[in-house]
Amino acid sequence: MEREALQAAVCELDAAVSPLDANADRAAVVVEASALPAIVRRLRDEPQFAFAQLLDHVAVDWIDRGQFELIYQLYSFKHKHFLSVSVFVPRDDPRVPTLCRVHPVAEWQEREVYDLFGVLYDDHPDLRRLFLEDDWVGFPLRKDYQDDFMLDRPR
Amino acid sequence: MTVEVSSLKELVEQASGDDRSPDTQEYFVNMGPQHPSTHGVLRLVLKLDGERVLRCIPVLGYIHRSIEKISEHMNYMNCVHLTDRMDYLSSIMNNWAVSKAVEEAAGIEVNSRIQYIRTIFAELERIQSHQLWWGVLGMDLGAFTPFLYGIRDREVLNDVMEETVGARLTMNYVLPGGLMADIHPNFVHRVKEFIKYFRPKLDEYDDLLTNNVIIQERLRNVGILSPQTAVQYGATGPVLRGSGVAFDLRKDHPYGVYDQADFEVPVGTIGDSWDRYWVRVEEMRQSLNIVEQLLDNIPPGDFLVKKLNSKIKIPEGRYYSQLETARGVLGVFIASDKKDEPYRLHYRSPNFNNLWCLEPMIKGDYIASLIGAMSSLDLVIPDIDR
Numbered sequence: 001m002e003r004e005a006l007q008a009a010v011c012e013l014d015a016a017v018s019p020l021d022a023n024a025d026r027a028a029v030v031v032e033a034s035a036l037p038a039i040v041r042r043l044r045d046e047p048q049f050a051f052a053q054l055l056d057h058v059a060v061d062w063i064d065r066g067q068f069e070l071i072y073q074l075y076s077f078k079h080k081h082f083l084s085v086s087v088f089v090p091r092d093d094p095r096v097p098t099l100c101r102v103h104p105v106a107e108w109q110e111r112e113v114y115d116l117f118g119v120l121y122d123d124h125p126d127l128r129r130l131f132l133e134d135d136w137v138g139f140p141l142r143k144d145y146q147d148d149f150m151l152d153r154p155r
Numbered sequence: 156m157t158v159e160v161s162s163l164k165e166l167v168e169q170a171s172g173d174d175r176s177p178d179t180q181e182y183f184v185n186m187g188p189q190h191p192s193t194h195g196v197l198r199l200v201l202k203l204d205g206e207r208v209l210r211c212i213p214v215l216g217y218i219h220r221s222i223e224k225i226s227e228h229m230n231y232m233n234c235v236h237l238t239d240r241m242d243y244l245s246s247i248m249n250n251w252a253v254s255k256a257v258e259e260a261a262g263i264e265v266n267s268r269i270q271y272i273r274t275i276f277a278e279l280e281r282i283q284s285h286q287l288w289w290g291v292l293g294m295d296l297g298a299f300t301p302f303l304y305g306i307r308d309r310e311v312l313n314d315v316m317e318e319t320v321g322a323r324l325t326m327n328y329v330l331p332g333g334l335m336a337d338i339h340p341n342f343v344h345r346v347k348e349f350i351k352y353f354r355p356k357l358d359e360y361d362d363l364l365t366n367n368v369i370i371q372e373r374l375r376n377v378g379i380l381s382p383q384t385a386v387q388y389g390a391t392g393p394v395l396r397g398s399g400v401a402f403d404l405r406k407d408h409p410y411g412v413y414d415q416a417d418f419e420v421p422v423g424t425i426g427d428s429w430d431r432y433w434v435r436v437e438e439m440r441q442s443l444n445i446v447e448q449l450l451d452n453i454p455p456g457d458f459l460v461k462k463l464n465s466k467i468k469i470p471e472g473r474y475y476s477q478l479e480t481a482r483g484v485l486g487v488f489i490a491s492d493k494k495d496e497p498y499r500l501h502y503r504s505p506n507f508n509n510l511w512c513l514e515p516m517i518k519g520d521y522i523a524s525l526i527g528a529m530s531s532l533d534l535v536i537p538d539i540d541r
Binding site for chain 1: 160161162163164166215216219221223224259386387388389391400402407408473474475476477484486488490498499501503507508511540
């Protein structure tokens with residue numbers, strides 16, 4: 001499917017899905033956090049989409065808007081198309097349902113995002129730090145992260 | 156809906172609590188982080204019953220260098236140099252991935268000479284990466300000779316590349332908008348000599364390892380990864396192709412000049428360690444074919460389309476780009492806020508996702524098979540930790 005057609009078709013799935021104008025090279029949609037697992041499951045199972053693999057999971061800290069953007073990159077081997085699914089969650093209460101039951105690899109991709117951004121995944125079977133020690137304080141990839149070892153930026 | 160954050164200690168205590176059997180005792184063994192066959196500082200916490208592996212919990216972060224955070228304070232030209240340090244055996248492909256993302260986002264068109272040279276170098280690097288993997292696989296299984304053979308041939312290729320690039324490991328050759336330097340006048344000639352040298356050596360590899368009954372016994376029907384599991388656990392590259400899924404970005408979403416080369420994508424059948432072994436050996440042959448076809452057609456032109464300028468600015472938005480390294484799909488995500496530095500830069504590294512296939516592959520099998528199966532994944536730990 002072409003990019004625009006795919007984006008339109010995905011948006012027709014549910015009222016919780018809306019298009020995202022992202023000037024990315026692929027179709028992009030925004031999904032409400034509560035509807036995320038159901039939508040991704042349908043995207044995986046319905047034959048016209050067949051998004052079998054969760055390629056990547058990224059978080060972006062939009063500190064000016066007070067939001068985290070969680071981006072899921074999906075790929076379909078059958079149709080050879082990509083889709084980027086974004087979820088916006090508030091910075092002061094970052095909670096989103098886990099995708100572990102739909103795509104098992106999400107377990108570790110979500111652990112990475114928890115480790116570096118502090119996003120909490122509801123019903124995650126094993127939410128732990130991935131790279132940093134268990135007793136690390138703070139979430140380093142947040143834009144307002146500070147610790148004693150950080151240097152001032154050279155100007 | 157509940158969120159509980161636990162720790163490794165709690166997880167291990169929890170997992171050891173269910174030992175009620177009177178005739179066996181389950182126990183934990185730390186494999187690594189300095190174990191020679193983990194190829195770096197990967198630590199595996201293994202739950203064992205005798206020699207059987209019941210659980211395999213990878214513990215990461217021993218060489219986490221926060222490349223993504225550092226990149227937020229660097230311009231795009233500087234970001235490229237850090238990628239050499241991720242998967243150090245695919246450094247040119249890593250450079251290319253970032254350059255490709257920046258070029259696509261900033262709208263920089265590169266000429267076909269640059270694309271040809273990039274493609275040829277990427278394939279040469281794929282060969283040298285697989286050569287090292289082949290030697291190390293032999294050593295992991297207890298045979299020392301293959302390592303010497305692999306390194307011997309890799310040296311020949313490294314010398315050829317060093318003449319142009321000037322470095323042997325962190326090559327740092329591809330930039331947004333072109334290349335660091337033009338190819339050396341001897342390059343085409345020496346690559347041709349290398350192809351002539353290496354083709355018979357591949358048959359020697361087959362004599363030494365591929366057709367060796369011990370290797371076959373150690374690899375066949377060990378670490379079976381079904382195509383469904385491989386897809387669900389995020390595998391790409393030779394690991395996914397070994398399981399029988401013919402997904403190769405070079406074929407399915409061509410970049411560079413791969414659409415002008417005629418090559419096949421080797422695919423395994425049942426997804427055991429043997430299939431992953433065979434796929435990589437076959438990939439070396441295919442890479443030689445690609446290089447051979449492109450080598451005589453390098454068009455004239457500049458090696459840099461744009462004057463070196465560190466102030467590349469990318470329009471606001473989210474960008475995603477990917478290419479196929481020696482280990483799988485390397486994705487580059489850029490979120491830009493119109494500055495010359497990325498607002499957020501993320502690497503989807505192939506090894507990070509391939510690693511999680513280890514537990515489903517090896518559950519219930521012997522600890523000795525784990526070594527062979529892990530070697531067939533071809534992990535590079537700095538790429539997992541970033």
